[in-house]
Amino acid sequence: xxxxxxxxxxxxxxxxxxxxxxxxxxxxxxxxxxxxxxxxxxxxxxxxxxxxxxxxxxxxxxxxxxxxxxxxxxxxxxxxxxxxxxxxxxxxxxxxxxxxxxxxxxxxxxxxxxxxxxxxxxxxxxxxxxxxxxxxxxxxxxxxxxxxxxxxxxxxxxxxxxxxxxxxxxxxxxxxxxxxxxxxxxxxxxxxxxxxxxxxxxxxxxxxxxxxxxxxxxxxxxxxxxxxxxxxxxxxxxxxxxxxxxxxx
Numbered sequence: 001x002x003x004x005x006x007x008x009x010x011x012x013x014x015x016x017x018x019x020x021x022x023x024x025x026x027x028x029x030x031x032x033x034x035x036x037x038x039x040x041x042x043x044x045x046x047x048x049x050x051x052x053x054x055x056x057x058x059x060x061x062x063x064x065x066x067x068x069x070x071x072x073x074x075x076x077x078x079x080x081x082x083x084x085x086x087x088x089x090x091x092x093x094x095x096x097x098x099x100x101x102x103x104x105x106x107x108x109x110x111x112x113x114x115x116x117x118x119x120x121x122x123x124x125x126x127x128x129x130x131x132x133x134x135x136x137x138x139x140x141x142x143x144x145x146x147x148x149x150x151x152x153x154x155x156x157x158x159x160x161x162x163x164x165x166x167x168x169x170x171x172x173x174x175x176x177x178x179x180x181x182x183x184x185x186x187x188x189x190x191x192x193x194x195x196x197x198x199x200x201x202x203x204x205x206x207x208x209x210x211x212x213x214x215x216x217x218x219x220x221x222x223x224x225x226x227x228x229x230x231x232x233x234x235x236x237x238x239x240x241x242x243x244x245x246x247x248x249x
Contacts, residue, residue, distance in 0.1 A: 003093075004238050005125050007103045009113065009156055010134030011149070015169040018221035019134065020104045021048035026227035027100065034100035035093060039121070040107055041078040050104070052092045057085050075111055083117035086124045093125070100234075101125070113156045122160060129162045130237055132230060134169040135216045141178055143194040146185045150207050157212075165233045166216040172223050179218060186215035 008016040020036060025048075027034045038050035042060040058081060063074040082089075093101055103125075105112040112118045122129055133153045139145040150166075157164050171179055184190045188208050195201050207213055217233070219226030 005101045005129040007131045009131045012107050014134040014136040022221035033098040035096040035098050037103045079111040079115050083120040086121050131164045133164045133166050137170050163237050167219045168216040171218040172220040186213050
């Protein structure tokens, strides 16, 4: 069976793990088979029980004890160890005959997107892969914050070379007017008018010309909102006849 790997990526605190849990529950409700995979060795108090869990191989505490490093060093080593363990992790995933694999990435986004191990992980698990990229609502409430997160997504696209779907996480924390304003950031003229001068507008031109100004899908793990929209976008990318070499988000 064809497996589609869905990586959940975003800045620390953007709600990746809770979104994985909510999307998994939505798939369960609609009787859509899937498997959940946790690649964060530092996860604690997770809202779901991963079917495949890197913590069964090593945790941050294990790394600190075995390598004599602190928490930050352990996170870096943990990210690199993923590349060494991914063949065995893939064997565990392949035991499940399911069409979708939900992959919870490390809390610190750069540990996954900027290190060589992420390329190894994606190559081993397969190129039928995409990313759900989370826009933190607190950061995205300001135009310069929205542009900054868009650049982070651009960096992830550049490094991982897989389609990215932007979502606005925790939208239940936003008022109606705040949500409408953020959704309008994808309109070039509107966003341009909200920015300051100088470098802000220079960066705006870069993301506009790159085609990265996209309306993020509003989602709420707490309320289960937006899950169908994520699923529909997955279908468009992998089963809608689009050219995978041209899709970046």
